[in-house]
Amino acid sequence: MSYSLETIRHSAAHLMAAAVQELFPDAKFDIGPSTDDGFYYDFDMTHRLTPDDLKVIEKAMQKLCNQKLPFVQSELSRTEAQTLLSSKNQTYKLERLADIADGSKITFYQCGNFSDLCRGPHVEHTGQIGAFKLLSIAGSYFRGNEQNPMLQRIYGTAFASKEELHNYLQQIEEAKKRDHRKLGKELDLFSFSENVGPGLVLWHPKGAFIRNTFESFWREEHYKNGYDMLYTPHIGRSDLWQTSGHLDFYKDAMYSPMNIDETDYFVKPMNCPFHIEIYKSNLRSYRELPLRWAELGTVYRYEKSGVLHGLLRVRGFTQDDAHIICTPEQIEDEIAEVLRFSLSVWHAFGFTDIKPYLATRPEKAVGEPERWEKALVSLERAVEKCGLKCEVDEGGGAFYGPKIDLKVKDAIGREWQTSTIQFDFNLPERFDMTYIGEDGKKHRPFMVHRALFGSIERFFGILVEHYAGAFPLWLAPVQGRVMPITERQHEFAREVYAELRAKGLRVELDDRSASVGGKIKDARNDRIPYMLIIGEREVETRTVAVRNRNEGQVGEMSLTEVAEKMRFEVDNKTC
RNA sequence: GCCAAUGUAGCUCAGUCGGUAGAGCAAUUCACUCGUAAUGAAUAGGUCAACGGUUCGAUUCCGUUCAUUGGCUCCA
Numbered sequence: 347m348s349y350s351l352e353t354i355r356h357s358a359a360h361l362m363a364a365a366v367q368e369l370f371p372d373a374k375f376d377i378g379p380s381t382d383d384g385f386y387y388d389f390d391m392t393h394r395l396t397p398d399d400l401k402v403i404e405k406a407m408q409k410l411c412n413q414k415l416p417f418v419q420s421e422l423s424r425t426e427a428q429t430l431l432s433s434k435n436q437t438y439k440l441e442r443l444a445d446i447a448d449g450s451k452i453t454f455y456q457c458g459n460f461s462d463l464c465r466g467p468h469v470e471h472t473g474q475i476g477a478f479k480l481l482s483i484a485g486s487y488f489r490g491n492e493q494n495p496m497l498q499r500i501y502g503t504a505f506a507s508k509e510e511l512h513n514y515l516q517q518i519e520e521a522k523k524r525d526h527r528k529l530g531k532e533l534d535l536f537s538f539s540e541n542v543g544p545g546l547v548l549w550h551p552k553g554a555f556i557r558n559t560f561e562s563f564w565r566e567e568h569y570k571n572g573y574d575m576l577y578t579p580h581i582g583r584s585d586l587w588q589t590s591g592h593l594d595f596y597k598d599a600m601y602s603p604m605n606i607d608e609t610d611y612f613v614k615p616m617n618c619p620f621h622i623e624i625y626k627s628n629l630r631s632y633r634e635l636p637l638r639w640a641e642l643g644t645v646y647r648y649e650k651s652g653v654l655h656g657l658l659r660v661r662g663f664t665q666d667d668a669h670i671i672c673t674p675e676q677i678e679d680e681i682a683e684v685l686r687f688s689l690s691v692w693h694a695f696g697f698t699d700i701k702p703y704l705a706t707r708p709e710k711a712v713g714e715p716e717r718w719e720k721a722l723v724s725l726e727r728a729v730e731k732c733g734l735k736c737e738v739d740e741g742g743g744a745f746y747g748p749k750i751d752l753k754v755k756d757a758i759g760r761e762w763q764t765s766t767i768q769f770d771f772n773l774p775e776r777f778d779m780t781y782i783g784e785d786g787k788k789h790r791p792f793m794v795h796r797a798l799f800g801s802i803e804r805f806f807g808i809l810v811e812h813y814a815g816a817f818p819l820w821l822a823p824v825q826g827r828v829m830p831i832t833e834r835q836h837e838f839a840r841e842v843y844a845e846l847r848a849k850g851l852r853v854e855l856d857d858r859s860a861s862v863g864g865k866i867k868d869a870r871n872d873r874i875p876y877m878l879i880i881g882e883r884e885v886e887t888r889t890v891a892v893r894n895r896n897e898g899q900v901g902e903m904s905l906t907e908v909a910e911k912m913r914f915e916v917d918n919k920t921c
Numbered sequence: 922g923c924c925a926a927u928g929u930a931g932c933u934c935a936g937u938c939g940g941u942a943g944a945g946c947a948a949u950u951c952a953c954u955c956g957u958a959a960u961g962a963a964u965a966g967g968u969c970a971a972c973g974g975u976u977c978g979a980u981u982c983c984g985u986u987c988a989u990u991g992g993c994u995c996c997a
Binding site: 386394395396397481482483484485486487490491492496497498499501527531532538540544590591592595596615616618647649650651652653654655659744745746768795829831832833834859860861862863864865866867868869870871877879881882883891893898899 | 923932952960994
């Protein structure tokens with residue numbers, strides 16, 4: 347009999363709880379579900395768990411495993427269950443019990459000396475939990491509510507076989523190798539400084555080069571696709587943020603205002619109000635619509651200290667923002683176009699596995715129901731038109747409008763939430779945006795916020811991990827390194843360097859008196875795409891021995907040939 | 922913000938049961954002139970995160986703060 351991963355993991359969670367009960371008899375238990383890649387269990391006890399405890403608990407688990415203890419189900423009445431849990435002082439479990447609706451079955455699973463309120467199912471006996479490993483300790487609020495006490499959580503994972511567990515652990519290792527924080531340091535791309543402040547990115551020359559290159563690409567693509575670019579200030583009067591509603595809803599997450607001429611100015615947490623002000627700077631006719639206005643707008647948000655994470659969550663970031671303002675008749679085509687555009691941009695970076703998620707109207711929402719309906723239909727049709735299938739997150743939209751989010755899979759299969767296309771029925775009302783229709787009357791336009799990358803910082807972090815630091819040639823800050831073998835080749839090497847530079851290729855010259863092997867090792871560490879090695883033979887024939895990051899040694903080539911090969915890769919944005 | 926861990930040279934890390942620190946890599950200099958993943962030697966490099974307490978003496982013990990890491994909550 348084989349069991350699903352969920353069952354195995356859920357059973358592993360029980361097994362872990364059994365071991366914890368044995369080692370720490372005062373432990374109170376909450377819940378221990380399986381997750382996408384493992385399981386966890388939450389405990390409350392006086393002992394503070396340390397990483398060393400994980401090994402001890404694992405050992406105890408292994409012992410229980412070897413005993414092949416059966417999981418025995420029993421059904422209890424509510425009163426019986428209450429009595430049982432009360433006698434063990436399991437206060438969290440009692441609360442969980444109270445959640446179970448009247449009339450539903452109340453079941454317990456016994457495994458060795460550990461009995462747990464649980465719906466099941468489980469494996470037959472502990473010997474069937476193939477392979478497991480405890481991974482980390484964390485804190486977590488009871489019921490995920492920050493008002494509640496914090497419990498201690500142990501994360502682990504389990505698989506049917508040792509081999510699968512091994513593969514999973516290897517994948518974690520692979521992800522660690524690609525960590526953009528590690529590579530960012532190694533490749534000298536960016537840093538943070540305590541003197542500047544947490545979550546504020548310092549872009550080093552190489553990182554800035556990559557950013558600048560894909561930003562240029564972003565701008566070109568936007569102009570090609572009918573967008574106009576805007577620039578707006580970094581601060582604005584408090585009145586503006588009062589009108590937009592930000593001060594009512596997000597004041598705590600905004601940087602404190604600076605008082606100038608007796609007026610408070612806030613650093614912008616969003617670009618929208620500025621774009622709207624530009625819209626309102628003129629009386630607008632339906633003939634001008636749709637307007638597609640984009641800006642790489644840098645915003646600041648006071649994110650809670652505990653959530654900051656490398657480039658993926660920062661306090662100062664640049665949104666690749668755009669607002670589409672159009673008539674209700676135009677909205678469907680506009681959305682389809684945004685989606686198509688987003689996909690094409692992701693493809694350029696080698697992301698091909700993209701899934702849309704549609705979020706619909708939540709309980710509390712602004713905007714007329716017909717507008718929501720029309721918006722939803724246009725989102726659905728756009729997804730269809732692009733030949734995609736979306737998952738629906740019922741009631742998951744923002745209070746101000748429905749949205750589509752895109753999740754893209756990177757080179758090692760991890761999903762990242764990136765692009766977002768959001769309707770906004772709130773700001774057009776608040777700012778009283780109008781246009782004059784064919785009928786000569788004022789109408790309320792549709793407004794859509796959209797970001798392809800989400801934020802430049804986050805996108806950059808994802809890119810680093812996706813490429814594992816080996817940026818494709820069109821993005822690589824250094825595309826090639828000229829490496830003379832001895833000093834006798836320095837003169838020709840300088841010639842090669844100058845000529846390739848003149849051809850617009852970003853090459854460096856490594857004229858250190860190191861061995862070829864040493865130079866190659868360094869170039870590999872720096873993820874240099876092309877190594878151009880020059881010895882006596884190459885000087886004689888006026889060629890370079892080409893070694894490519896991916897292909898290895900590709901042989902001797904003339905400068906023209908190398909330049910063409912590289913140019914081809916750049917032009918095609920080969921990933 | 923909350924729970925927990927961590928903070929020693931540019932990087933990766935040793936170390937000090939309290940007597941102010943060490944390696945490898947990187948850097949600099951010199952020698953070497955080498956054919957596809959590390960040539961050798963020498964030199965330099967530290968307020969041991971910051972501040973306070975205990976102590977004759979603190980990088981080490983205690984406290985506070987800051988930052989980072991793993992989670993939780995949050996993400997307009």
